[in-house]
Amino acid sequence: MELTFLAESVISGVLLGGIYALLSVGFGLTWGTMQVLNISHAVFAVLGAYVAYWCFVKGGVDPLLSVPFLAFLLFLLGGAVYRVVIRPVTKARDTVMGSMVVSFGLAIVVENIMSGLWHPDPRILKPSYTDTSLFIGEMVIGKGPLIGFAMAIVAIALLYAFLHHTFTGKAVQATWQNPTGAVLVGINRDRVSLITFGLSIASAGVAGVAMALIYSFYPSVHNDWTLYVFLLTIVGGVGSIIGTALTGLLIGLIMGVCAAFLPFIWVNILLFALLLVILLFKPEGIFGL
Amino acid sequence: MKKFFVWAVLVLFLFVSGPALAQTGKPSGEPIKIGGSLGLTGVFAEQSKWIKGGYDAWVEEINQKGGLLGRPVKLIMYEDEGNTDKAVTFFERAITVDKVDLVFGGYPGTINVAIMPLCEKYGMVYISMGGHMKSFQQGYTYSFGSPPLMADWADIAMLGIVEDLIPKKDWPKSMALLTMNNVIGESTRRGLHGVAQKLGIKIVVDELYNLPLSDATPLVSKARAQRADIMCCLSSFDDDVMLTRAAKGMNYNPKLAFHSIAPAQPAWMKELGEDGNNAITFHWWNARLKYPGNDAINQAAKRMYNLPAAPTYFGFGYCWLKTLEVAVKGTGSLDNKKIRDYLRSRSFDFPYGMGVKFDEKGLPPPYAIVTQTTNGHNEILWPKDQATAKLAYPKPKWSTK
Numbered sequence: 001m002e003l004t005f006l007a008e009s010v011i012s013g014v015l016l017g018g019i020y021a022l023l024s025v026g027f028g029l030t031w032g033t034m035q036v037l038n039i040s041h042a043v044f045a046v047l048g049a050y051v052a053y054w055c056f057v058k059g060g061v062d063p064l065l066s067v068p069f070l071a072f073l074l075f076l077l078g079g080a081v082y083r084v085v086i087r088p089v090t091k092a093r094d095t096v097m098g099s100m101v102v103s104f105g106l107a108i109v110v111e112n113i114m115s116g117l118w119h120p121d122p123r124i125l126k127p128s129y130t131d132t133s134l135f136i137g138e139m140v141i142g143k144g145p146l147i148g149f150a151m152a153i154v155a156i157a158l159l160y161a162f163l164h165h166t167f168t169g170k171a172v173q174a175t176w177q178n179p180t181g182a183v184l185v186g187i188n189r190d191r192v193s194l195i196t197f198g199l200s201i202a203s204a205g206v207a208g209v210a211m212a213l214i215y216s217f218y219p220s221v222h223n224d225w226t227l228y229v230f231l232l233t234i235v236g237g238v239g240s241i242i243g244t245a246l247t248g249l250l251i252g253l254i255m256g257v258c259a260a261f262l263p264f265i266w267v268n269i270l271l272f273a274l275l276l277v278i279l280l281f282k283p284e285g286i287f288g289l
Numbered sequence: 290m291k292k293f294f295v296w297a298v299l300v301l302f303l304f305v306s307g308p309a310l311a312q313t314g315k316p317s318g319e320p321i322k323i324g325g326s327l328g329l330t331g332v333f334a335e336q337s338k339w340i341k342g343g344y345d346a347w348v349e350e351i352n353q354k355g356g357l358l359g360r361p362v363k364l365i366m367y368e369d370e371g372n373t374d375k376a377v378t379f380f381e382r383a384i385t386v387d388k389v390d391l392v393f394g395g396y397p398g399t400i401n402v403a404i405m406p407l408c409e410k411y412g413m414v415y416i417s418m419g420g421h422m423k424s425f426q427q428g429y430t431y432s433f434g435s436p437p438l439m440a441d442w443a444d445i446a447m448l449g450i451v452e453d454l455i456p457k458k459d460w461p462k463s464m465a466l467l468t469m470n471n472v473i474g475e476s477t478r479r480g481l482h483g484v485a486q487k488l489g490i491k492i493v494v495d496e497l498y499n500l501p502l503s504d505a506t507p508l509v510s511k512a513r514a515q516r517a518d519i520m521c522c523l524s525s526f527d528d529d530v531m532l533t534r535a536a537k538g539m540n541y542n543p544k545l546a547f548h549s550i551a552p553a554q555p556a557w558m559k560e561l562g563e564d565g566n567n568a569i570t571f572h573w574w575n576a577r578l579k580y581p582g583n584d585a586i587n588q589a590a591k592r593m594y595n596l597p598a599a600p601t602y603f604g605f606g607y608c609w610l611k612t613l614e615v616a617v618k619g620t621g622s623l624d625n626k627k628i629r630d631y632l633r634s635r636s637f638d639f640p641y642g643m644g645v646k647f648d649e650k651g652l653p654p655p656y657a658i659v660t661q662t663t664n665g666h667n668e669i670l671w672p673k674d675q676a677t678a679k680l681a682y683p684k685p686k687w688s689t690k
Contacts, residue, residue, distance in 0.1 A: 002514055121330055122332060142506055215504050265470060
């Protein structure tokens with residue numbers, strides 16, 4: 001095994017891990033704050049990828065430029081979904097179970113709408129830079145994963161800053177840590193939940209664009225992406241942004257090393273075997289409280 | 290006496306030209322229904338779209354020529370999204386609910402594997418690409434590959450290229466197999482394992498991946514790290530495009546880029562531009578084959594799509610229905626058992642080969658046609674007697690433009 005190839009695989013894995021982290025933070029946020037287990041989270045990432053794809057194909061808008069627009073669009077969509085679909089189940093006796101069932105249905109509906117609108121064909125987002133690589137000596141790093149990773153880091157940093165340095169963000173955290181206490185000090189829980197859900201869906205949309213810079217996508221691909229979302233959230237610990245980000249990098253590192261040493265088709269098997277082991281010995285996750 | 294001769298000549302004329310006149314007149318009566326499904330969206334949409342084009346061309350042509358057995362022909366086509374379960378449902382529906390007279394071939398092989406036993410059950414002649422050799426070894430009597438897409442015959446193509454087109458001192462020494470994880474990929478892979486052993490080519494990467502492929506980089510990265518002389522993309526369309534783009538992105542320059550099916554399609558050059566050139570693929574029909582019947586196929590492609598030559602899958606679709614036409618006309622009947630027996634008992638001249646005789650499996654004798662994309666066209670490299678271009682070996686490096 002050449003050292004260059006190993007380094008290439010590890011770097012590529014870590015870059016992917018960062019993007020998976022962005023895909024997962026919003027999921028952990030709604031789970032931690034609202035007790036809403038949103039199975040449809042990744043389907044909105046796919047929707048984000050489609051919006052960026054069509055802006056690029058039809059309007060010639062570079063995916064990086066369309067990101068702020070689609071983040072805003074998906075924030076609004078997230079708010080609407082919260083009002084119409086999620087809010088009623090937050091009043092259920094078992095919010096986790098209720099939200100899981102309703103969001104599973106929502107995922108199917110959105111997937112089928114996307115299939116109807118854009119067909120199930122795989123799409124590839126290909127602005128000029130996704131076909132090129134950075135050459136460091138013999139080592140090759142794709143520019144697509146590099147740019148996707150940079151997007152993920154910026155988005156996670158913005159989300160972190162919002163939660164820790166704004167009044168609304170602190171209200172979200174307070175609701176998450178002590179829901180009853182937060183209501184007693186005058187925090188409007190419903191409004192906080194709406195913002196949280198909107199942010200979660202917006203972050204999924206941005207992650208979808210980052211994913212589309214590397215992967216092909218199609219309406220049902222959210223099923224595969226959801227597996228990674230679960231993996232990162234559970235291993236990282238529900239609701240921990242830093243935990244999810246670090247887990248993303250860790251999982252990426254493992255994927256990179258595995259891809260170098262094992263047959264390609266075995267990588268996912270090994271990853272999810274790892275998830276089982278972690279759940280057996282540390283069910284609260286590596287970074288969970 | 291003179292009157293007798295006049296009458297005799299008139300009767301003889303009517304007797305000889307009657308069927309011909311009937312064939313060129315307007316078809317009449319209840320349409321003959323030919324049914325089935327194709328995946329016009331989904332992973333296999335690109336190939337299916339052209340197969341449909343071939344079917345449409347044949348239907349247009351037969352109806353213009355007076356129909357089949359004097360009756361108009363109508364296709365009943367469902368959209369299965371390349372999904373096997375849906376295809377089985379639609380074929381069964383076409384046979385049992387729509388009561389079609391005949392069925393057309395589905396696509397791809399994974400679907401055919403499921404449709405072949407279904408057609409056997411209902412006694413419907415099924416002319417398609419088939420699935421792979423195993424699907425033709427199940428004892429089905431109603432299935433024919435005319436022409437087939439026989440992944441298992443990839444070894445014939447690889448042997449042809451290396452033994453006949455490359456001087457022995459320059460033979461490639463290593464091979465990377467990047468294979469889609471399905472029966473077709475697996476069959477191709479198996480064939481190439483055998484040929485690699487025979488030619489003394491070392492397999493340095495042997496990776497399977499699930500469809501649709503999400504990211505091609507790790508696969509190509511392995512082939513590049515091992516400096517494989519041959520990159521074999523045993524793929525469908527989208528994944529092959531991704532693998533080729535990744536190879537260019539990583540500046541991996543194998544001596545030979547050997548692909549399953551993708552470069553035979555017009556979209557290949559559209560997706561890849563100049564980078565689509567010099568891709569080697571193998572097939573069982575090509576627009577440039579010098580056999581009778583291909584002119585009509587190329588003219589149809591020109592008329593319908595303004596293309597200089599018919600795309601491979603267009604030709605496949607046309608040939609499958611042409612085979613059905615030959616057998617229906619030969620028997621003068623829509624009885625599927627008679628059609629089956631007719632096909633099994635004679636030899637035929639088809640646009641993909643002369644004197645074709647189907648064996649007990651419903652297959653023509655093993656063969657392959659190797660092509661290379663040259664200036665955006667699929668030129669034949671092998672067999673030598675059909676060649677229209679010379680092999681570019683080693684493959685030119687990626688353009689940096």
